[in-house]
Amino acid sequence: MNNVITKNETIMSVEGLTKNFKSGLINPKITVAAKNVSFELTPGKIISLVGESGSGKTTVGRLLLKLIQPTAGKIFYRGKDITQIKTRNEKISYYRKVQAVFQDPFASFNPLYKVDRVFNMIFENYLKDENNKKEKIEKALSEVHLNIERTLGKYPHQLSGGQLQRLLIARALLLDVDILIADELISMLDASTRIGVLNLLAEICEKKGMSIIFITHDLNLGYYISEETLIMYKGRLVEKGNTKKIYENPLHPYTKMLFKAVPEIGEKWDKDEDFFPEQVVNEVKNFYKANAKKGFVEVESNHSVLFSDD
Amino acid sequence: MRENVLEINNLKAYYKILKGDVKAVDGISFKIRRGEILGLAGESGCGKSTLASTLISLTPPLHYVSGEVKLIGKDIMKMKQNDFRKMRLENISVIPQYALDAFSPTKKIKTYISDIVKEHGITPDKNFFKKVEERFDLVNLEISTLDRYSIELSGGMKQRVIMVLSSILDPDLLIADEITSALDVSSQRFAANMLCNLRDEKIIGSSIFITHDLAILYQIADRIMIMYAGQFTEIGPTDEIVKNPKHPYTKALINSLPQVGIQYKDTVLKGIKGAPPSLLNIEEGCRFRFRCPYKTEQCEKTPVREKINDEHFVSCFRWKEIGSGNYE
Numbered sequence: 073m074n075n076v077i078t079k080n081e082t083i084m085s086v087e088g089l090t091k092n093f094k095s096g097l098i099n100p101k102i103t104v105a106a107k108n109v110s111f112e113l114t115p116g117k118i119i120s121l122v123g124e125s126g127s128g129k130t131t132v133g134r135l136l137l138k139l140i141q142p143t144a145g146k147i148f149y150r151g152k153d154i155t156q157i158k159t160r161n162e163k164i165s166y167y168r169k170v171q172a173v174f175q176d177p178f179a180s181f182n183p184l185y186k187v188d189r190v191f192n193m194i195f196e197n198y199l200k201d202e203n204n205k206k207e208k209i210e211k212a213l214s215e216v217h218l219n220i221e222r223t224l225g226k227y228p229h230q231l232s233g234g235q236l237q238r239l240l241i242a243r244a245l246l247l248d249v250d251i252l253i254a255d256e257l258i259s260m261l262d263a264s265t266r267i268g269v270l271n272l273l274a275e276i277c278e279k280k281g282m283s284i285i286f287i288t289h290d291l292n293l294g295y296y297i298s299e300e301t302l303i304m305y306k307g308r309l310v311e312k313g314n315t316k317k318i319y320e321n322p323l324h325p326y327t328k329m330l331f332k333a334v335p336e337i338g339e340k341w342d343k344d345e346d347f348f349p350e351q352v353v354n355e356v357k358n359f360y361k362a363n364a365k366k367g368f369v370e371v372e373s374n375h376s377v378l379f380s381d382d
Numbered sequence: 383m384r385e386n387v388l389e390i391n392n393l394k395a396y397y398k399i400l401k402g403d404v405k406a407v408d409g410i411s412f413k414i415r416r417g418e419i420l421g422l423a424g425e426s427g428c429g430k431s432t433l434a435s436t437l438i439s440l441t442p443p444l445h446y447v448s449g450e451v452k453l454i455g456k457d458i459m460k461m462k463q464n465d466f467r468k469m470r471l472e473n474i475s476v477i478p479q480y481a482l483d484a485f486s487p488t489k490k491i492k493t494y495i496s497d498i499v500k501e502h503g504i505t506p507d508k509n510f511f512k513k514v515e516e517r518f519d520l521v522n523l524e525i526s527t528l529d530r531y532s533i534e535l536s537g538g539m540k541q542r543v544i545m546v547l548s549s550i551l552d553p554d555l556l557i558a559d560e561i562t563s564a565l566d567v568s569s570q571r572f573a574a575n576m577l578c579n580l581r582d583e584k585i586i587g588s589s590i591f592i593t594h595d596l597a598i599l600y601q602i603a604d605r606i607m608i609m610y611a612g613q614f615t616e617i618g619p620t621d622e623i624v625k626n627p628k629h630p631y632t633k634a635l636i637n638s639l640p641q642v643g644i645q646y647k648d649t650v651l652k653g654i655k656g657a658p659p660s661l662l663n664i665e666e667g668c669r670f671r672f673r674c675p676y677k678t679e680q681c682e683k684t685p686v687r688e689k690i691n692d693e694h695f696v697s698c699f700r701w702k703e704i705g706s707g708n709y710e
Contacts, residue, residue: 262426263594263596263639264425264634264638264653264654265653266653267639267640267651267653270646271650271651271653274646289566292640292641292642295640295641295643296640296645297646329568330568331642332571333567333570334567335574335600336597336600336641336642337597337600337636337639338600338625340601341571341575347575348572349571349572
């Protein structure tokens with residue numbers, strides 16, 4: 073799994089990923105959390121996965137991390153379908169290259185242990201033969217701009233949310249991962265610190281050629297950091313492509329609604345305009361009906377839109 | 383000149399704990415006029431929620447230290463507990479943070495509403511529910527929602543129920559603490575619009591909208607007040623604060639906001655280095671000085687509130703010199 077992949081090759085490709093959740097024993101109800109999600113990832117690129125709660129963005133993240141098994145679809149990492157891997161060794165070698173950082177930094181750390189534990193666990197689980205542990209940790213910490221003396225040996229409650237998130241990114245750097253899945257990484261951080269963490273992600277991505285899947289509900293953050301954007305609605309990918317193209321010319325009614333709702337400094341909402349988020353359900357239905365095109369269609373280069381719901 | 387609903391002068395309220403005082407609200411002054419939405423912004427731990435708690439329920443370890451809080455002309459800090467409670471129930475309403483999670487899962491919305499208004503000494507009779515239904519209509523909620531359980535509602539719907547409920551007695555002041563931060567962007571805009579509507583329809587007299595999200599405040603607030611580490615930093619009309627901030631902290635905060643149109647590839651935004659100081663037994667001095675690029679010796683003293691114009695106040699020694707310079 074360690075061949076060098078050049079900039080324009082695909083490092084991960086997701087094809088028709090679907091996940092249904094079943095609930096209830098008698099008359100089980102099926103919730104489609106993700107349906108037919110496909111996209112590709114190239115090295116050194118940040119792709120943001122944008123959607124509201126319940127859109128299935130976290131489900132996609134969990135599928136990519138093999139935390140849950142897909143109902144259908146394939147995930148190719150360096151040409152190998154990782155939905156099929158079963159053995160522990162295969163899994164370990166996958167996790168050596170694909171890691172995640174989640175929303176709540178305080179929940180990611182065990183409050184009873186010092187923060188160093190996350191690094192020790194990495195060595196225990198993935199890098200047993202590593203000799204220069206200390207050196208490696210120091211290098212990773214300096215890459216996330218953390219002061220070693222002020223962070224190592226501390227307990228989670230002694231550090232701020234931003235520092236903890238940086239530590240978790242450093243943890244991923246120890247492994248020299250190919251892909252980092254950042255699920256709402258900065259939504260719990262303060263305005264003044266979140267931009268620092270965001271810049272750090274972009275910097276690492278540039279320097280190390282790491283790819284980042286940036287899961288967020290905040291369109292402004294997605295625009296700032298990512299080259300490509302995927303918009304999710306009710307488990308479906310409704311629009312994908314170059315970030316600038318989507319933001320300048322959103323075509324799917326759901327994407328349009330999102331842009332209308334996002335608060336921006338310098339541009340006020342139209343006060344007379346009726347804004348009912350519920351209406352989007354009907355708008356989407358009408359959009360699908362009114363269009364002769366079917367499925368996912370590329371409307372311009374690197375900008376595709378979903379035109380039907382089947 | 384419109385009537386002042388709330389007038390706060392040099393309010394100090396500390397958390398008194400064994401180790402000393404946590405000075406979470408330290409010398410805050412501002413006014414809210416009738417018909418106004420005042421946005422209160424700042425980082426977590428800056429004292430914005432403590433300020434709200436001071437106005438509603440001073441529960442230990444939070445203690446009132448000094449200053450004046452006039453609600454419709456009456457100083458509520460000097461009142462007897464019972465009188466204050468009565469006035470509070472009549473005139474102030476609050477939507478606390480995480481109000482969405484405070485629904486009882488075993489009660490229908492209708493029962494929940496009845497229970498709450500009974501506490502205010504109102505019998506939830508037919509007339510009362512007629513009013514509730516009118517308000518539900520105003521926020522685009524179906525009347526049948528009353529007979530549903532909270533788990534059946536989405537976050538946005540719950541927030542609307544909360545907003546109807548908190549404004550049902552037509553309060554003079556509605557304190558909304560982070561009501562949009564747990565919501566999706568679409569529900570966020572709806573909730574924010576609703577607050578404006580409630581104000582426009584004169585259902586609520588005025589509102590303090592507490593949030594860390596300046597972009598939302600820009601949309602709905604008439605004036606914005608910025609707090610940092612328990613201290614007042616700047617207050618002024620929304621457009622002035624956003625487009626022509628004077629305090630270095632406000633400048634930094636606004637410059638760090640990502641907006642559509644700015645990409646990392648083209649412009650790298652700057653955050654603010656460091657973290658806010660601990661407020662435990664904090665000494666005199668401007669509390670932003672530890673992170674401020676403009677600090678000098680005089681910043682070891684607490685800056686006084688200075689007037690820029692009739693509406694715009696700042697507390698910084700050097701605001702004139704800094705002028706329109708950007709935060710470095």
